[in-house]
Amino acid sequence: MKFKNARTVVAVVAFAALAVCLIANVAAGTWCGFGAADIAVLCPVGALLSMVAAKTLIPRAVISIVVAIALVLLLGRLFCGWVCPVTLWRRVKEFFTPVKKLEERKAADAKVNQALAAEEIAALKAAPSGHACGACGACGAKRNAKFDSRHAVLGGAVLTTAVFGFPVFCLVCPVGLSFAAVALLVGLFGAGDLNWSLLFVPAMLVIELVFLRKWCGRFCPISAFMSLFSRFSRTGMPVIDNERCLETAKETACSRCATACSFDVNLRHPDLGELPLHDCARCGDCIDACPTNAISFRVVSGKPAPFADAFASLRGRAASKERPASPALDDLEPEEA
């Protein structure tokens, strides 16, 4: 099964289980506040906002934030890829987009990504070994930043919550609204409850997920919160085997992994993705897309290497194979002999 289908199944099962709990009155909660009996964690953004609104420290909220940070350090934005209901809404949206339009969009993305890759490969080929990429300037500029529009939205959420004294963002959070929609349906069919929320909830979901392009990567403050800490995560990431990757082994501008990524990350050229590498949601789409099966999840992935280093390491090795009498090897030989 492809990763994309697998994670859709996981998200559907998780959402359905919580929806059934809501209908059957089992206090499992929702992703906003989740748990069993008196053990529960809050959504870290909800926890943060409710503390800002109440202007007090709430012990359970602090614990929830710590737990969330620990999970992010281990698994990055895994929640976004595998659990978040928005990932399901995105599949629904995709389902209703004409195939031709999807293909066109994909082809355009592929073109951009390949052009960027070709530019970087050409520059690196021309460059002398041990060249400092930052100082060169031959390639395209870095396309992502440490902080982006999502972090601005998170800041705005904290600010408005402090001013108005209640968690404003929580009212429009698509994760919460997805569960609100279930509760509304329960009320509508259970008690015949007709109210304005029946308009508000779907309208907000449509605005956020249809009209605002790229909610997850450009707006979502939960994603912003996670990306603040996922940058320190060194585990569970997809890693490229440079010997099999077309870009490093064959010097071909392939970049299919970047085009396939559902979260606008460029695994091969981390600086050239719309989002930096640490926004990887462990979704696995790059693994499915790789034509040479060069990508796999690693339990410990270590610090991600820039493309220039990966490129140089393989080139260095290729060069040394071609010319065994290179000075560097000569120096080593006496010890080995």
Add this chain to the structure above:
Amino acid sequence: MTEKNSLSRRTLCIGVGATVAMAGLGSLRYLGSEALVRPPGGQDEENLVSKCVHCYRCIEACPEQVIVPASIGSGVLNMRTPHMEFSDCYPGQLDDFRYCDMCAERNGGVPLCAEVCPSGALALPADYTPDSEVLGVAVLNTETCIAYRSSFCAFCHDVCIQVRGEDKAAIYYQNADASDALDTRLPVVDAAKCNGCGACEAVCVSAQAGSAMNASERAIVVKPLDE
């Protein structure tokens, strides 16, 4: 370099746009909001609206299913926060109605809603006892109450004694001693004794019995204390 500029411009536009949108939504709180009857531990309105993250655990935990999420129609502050709804019961069922008994039997008098609340929005006072918590007060509308309009009706009176016991029952008959005739007996709420449990509202038969054609709610309804 143009890439970099467009990135920061987008950051600025989205950040400012989203903040303005959220500020607009937040400022709707000053349009006012309907006072709602809150679950146990939710009587401090300021505490509840600031801490509630709408996780619905209290709603799920309520064994009587009398907690529901509020609609945006009750005000933006209230939207999706929990409140008590006693009018969903089929009226006149003295052996099958739902009300808040502070989980007396199911959890030894500690309301499950407050127990599962992860954010502290529902927080029982330190000196909480099942008898001390008051959710609201039953208000009887003499315009729509059957007993006041036409004939004898004893549902709210009887159910109050049934759930609260003779000593603590809050609904008594006005003319009980004056005459033996049943149809002169008029139910009255003793606000000092009522804890807003909702049993009377759950069984009230008025609106459905057609005592008032345009009744929008039952003749006896639990209202928030400060209303």
